[in-house]
Each structure stands twice: as C-alpha cells, then as structure tokens.
Amino acid sequence: MKAMVLTGPDEPLAYKDVEKPVLKQNEVLVQIKAAALNRRDYWITIGKYAGIKYPTILGSDGAGVVVEAADEAGRQWLNKEVIINPGHNWGNDDQYQGADFKILGLPDDGTLAEYVRVNVEYLHPKPAHLTFEHAAAIPLAGLTAYRALFTKGGITAGSKVLVVGAGAGTGTYAVQFAVAAGCQVFVTSGSGEKIERARQLGAAAGVNYKAQDWAEELKHMCGGFDVVIDSALGKDFAKIPELSNPGARIVFFGATAGSIPELNPRTLFSKQIQLLGTMMGSPDDFSNMLEFINTHKIVPVVDEVFPLTQTQQAVEKMGSSSQFGKLVITV
Numbered sequence: 103m104k105a106m107v108l109t110g111p112d113e114p115l116a117y118k119d120v121e122k123p124v125l126k127q128n129e130v131l132v133q134i135k136a137a138a139l140n141r142r143d144y145w146i147t148i149g150k151y152a153g154i155k156y157p158t159i160l161g162s163d164g165a166g167v168v169v170e171a172a173d174e175a176g177r178q179w180l181n182k183e184v185i186i187n188p189g190h191n192w193g194n195d196d197q198y199q200g201a202d203f204k205i206l207g208l209p210d211d212g213t214l215a216e217y218v219r220v221n222v223e224y225l226h227p228k229p230a231h232l233t234f235e236h237a238a239a240i241p242l243a244g245l246t247a248y249r250a251l252f253t254k255g256g257i258t259a260g261s262k263v264l265v266v267g268a269g270a271g272t273g274t275y276a277v278q279f280a281v282a283a284g285c286q287v288f289v290t291s292g293s294g295e296k297i298e299r300a301r302q303l304g305a306a307a308g309v310n311y312k313a314q315d316w317a318e319e320l321k322h323m324c325g326g327f328d329v330v331i332d333s334a335l336g337k338d339f340a341k342i343p344e345l346s347n348p349g350a351r352i353v354f355f356g357a358t359a360g361s362i363p364e365l366n367p368r369t370l371f372s373k374q375i376q377l378l379g380t381m382m383g384s385p386d387d388f389s390n391m392l393e394f395i396n397t398h399k400i401v402p403v404v405d406e407v408f409p410l411t412q413t414q415q416a417v418e419k420m421g422s423s424s425q426f427g428k429l430v431i432t433v
C-alpha cells in the first residue's frame with residue numbers, strides 16, 4: 103500500500119510503498135478515505151517529541167471504511183463508515199491515562215496511509231452529517247477540546263470562556279463547542295482575519311495576541327473569564343490569571359509558544375483559581391464528544407485539503423501557523 107513514512111531525523115515525509123498491515127486478534131483493517139494533521143505530527147517531523155522511531159507512518163486522525171476483520175469481534179463493522187479514537191490503552195481511571203497509554207501514529211503506524219489496522223474498541227460510526235474530510239478532522243483535536251471545556255473546565259450555558267489561539271485545530275473546536283453549549287466566547291488569535299473567522303463561528307469578540315495591550319483590551323471587552331482554554335502558554339500566560347474571575351478554571355494541554363512564565367501566586371490563591379492540565383481524553387470523553395457533534399450538527403473547520411502525496415506541504419503549513427482550523431489529507 104501507499105503511505106507517508108517518517109524515515110529519519112530531518113527527513114521530509116516520504117511517499118512510499120509499504121506492506122499492508124497484518125491484522126491481530128480483535129482488529130479490523132480500515133481503508134482510509136481522509137486523515138488530518140495535528141501539531142503532534144509537526145513536532146515529530148522536527149524531532150521535538152518523545153519516543154520518535156523510524157520508520158513510522160504518522161497520522162492520528164482518520165475516517166474510512168472497514169474492509170477486513172480479523173475475527174468475529176470486527177465482523178459487524180465490515181463495510182461501515184467509521185472514525186477512529188486515536189487514544190489507545192487509556193486505562194481504568196477517567197481522571198488520567200494509564201502508563202500504557204499511546205497515541206495512534208507513533209509508536210503504532212497511523213492514518214497517513216491507504217490502510218490502518220485498529221482494535222475494534224477504537225471504532226465509532228462516522229457522523230452521518232459529515233463528509234469523510236470533515237469527519238477525519240475530528241478525533242484528536244475534538245477530543246482534547248471537549249475534555250478541556252466540559253470534563254475539566256466544567257462549562258455551562260452562560261460561562262464566559264476565553265480560547266487562546268483560536269486558529270488552532272483544537273482552538274476552532276473549543277470555540278464551536280463552547281458556542282454550542284451556550285457560553286459567551288472570546289478569543290485571542292494572531293491576525294484580525296482569524297478573529298473575524300472566530301466571530302463567524304459564534305465568538306463574541308477577540309484580540310490579536312501580537313498587540314502590546316491585548317490583555318487590557320480583553321479586560322475592557324469582557325471583564326473576566328470563568329474558563330480559559332490555552333494551548334499556547336508562553337510569556338503571555340502570566341496575564342491569564344489577571345483576566346480570570348474568582349473561581350476560574352484555566353485549562354491547558356499544549357505549549358506552542360513556550361513554557362509557563364512566573365505567575366503571581368497571590369492572584370492565583372486569592373481568586374481561588376484552578377490551573378488544570380489535560381491530555382486528550384478518555385473513551386467516555388470520545389463518545390460524549392461525538393454525541394455532542396451529532397446533536398449540534400457541528401461541522402469541523404477545515405482550512406485546506408491536501409492529497410496524501412502533498413502531506414509534507416501540509417506539515418510545513420502547520421509549522422507556519424497560517425492555518426485556521428484543521429489541515430486534512432485525502433487518501
């Protein structure tokens with residue numbers, strides 16, 4: 103089969119012929135119709151990720167059709183349109199993943215290929231209102247944003263929510279989900295055009311994080327936030343507690359702009375602010391996220407669709423952060 107293979111450090115992804123996967127017990131073969139990129143794929147291609155091994159087929163997100171089943175466990179899925187939960191071996195505790203947790207697309211071969219093998223427990227029906235391209239954009243980013251907002255952030259209708267870096271794949275889901283849940287959503291983003299795109303998704307307003315006075319401007323617009331979703335961190339994160347309401351939850355899962363800077367502890371304890379780390383999501387989060395997408399007929403924000411042969415160009419676009427939403431690969 104054809105696949106995009108990570109062949110070595112500092113090597114662009116290579117379009118190659120590789121062996122079709124051989125199924126193990128309880129597994130099915132999914133013919134991938136569309137895959138999608140996450141920042142993780144970019145970090146791996148530039149060597150900034152733990153446990154990189156060569157060769158590997160990257161790709162955590164995929165939607166396709168089940169074409170083979172190893173045994174009885176998978177037979178009911180044959181010919182079904184599916185999406186794949188990329189969080190494997192979560193473990194028994196909903197609060198955090200176990201030691202054996204792994205993400206599809208390193209260490210195991212992922213979705214940037216004509217076929218991928220998956221255990222049946224990670225299959226979910228493709229939302230009927232979505233194309234393969236839109237469905238493929240859901241799994242990793244949708245799951246992460248869902249858990250950050252609902253499971254960790256505890257948003258309810260009327261919550262004032264700030265999404266930092268709204269143009270991120272995870273950011274666009276955070277905006278869409280929070281708007282659908284009846285929250286008042288504000289954003290930061292790196293361009294006026296992206297802020298306008300976020301407004302079209304239902305955000306009330308936003309500021310450009312590159313502006314000197316972005317935090318003051320936000321304070322003026324909104325007053326304060328009950329829940330903040332941040333995948334960027336970096337030096338600007340020092341302003342986030344100042345922008346937060348008493349009892350706020352600040353949820354983070356990435357560090358695109360760098361580490362957490364020195365924070366004013368008095369602000370944190372006097373406002374009883376909770377800083378909450380989160381990581382993808384449990385199987386229940388995944389099911390709940392899909393139910394939410396189906397109920398609210400959410401259509402993922404796809405920035406651009408590339409053919410499999412041009413995956414490297416898509417990875418480079420992600421490196422420039424010029425996208426708004428997800429970069430999808432058709433297979």
Ligand SMILES: NC(=O)c1ccc[n+]([C@@H]2O[C@H](COP(=O)([O-])OP(=O)(O)OC[C@H]3O[C@@H](n4cnc5c(N)ncnc54)[C@H](OP(=O)(O)O)[C@@H]3O)[C@@H](O)[C@H]2O)c1
Pocket residue numbers: 139140141142145242243246266267268269270271272273290291292293296311333334335336338355356357358359380381382420423424425426427
């Ligand atoms: N732990 C987990 O489970 C988990 C899961 C998913 C993602 N992540 C991490 O979360 C981050 C986002 O992932 P993704 O796939 O959504 O990435 P992505 O689609 O590549 O988005 C990156 C975005 O970061 C924003 N950004 C860059 N510099 C910024 C700054 N100084 N201040 C605010 N925002 C800034 C930009 O937003 P604008 O376009 O709006 O300017 C950019 O579009 C990555 O670091 C990723 O590794 C972690």
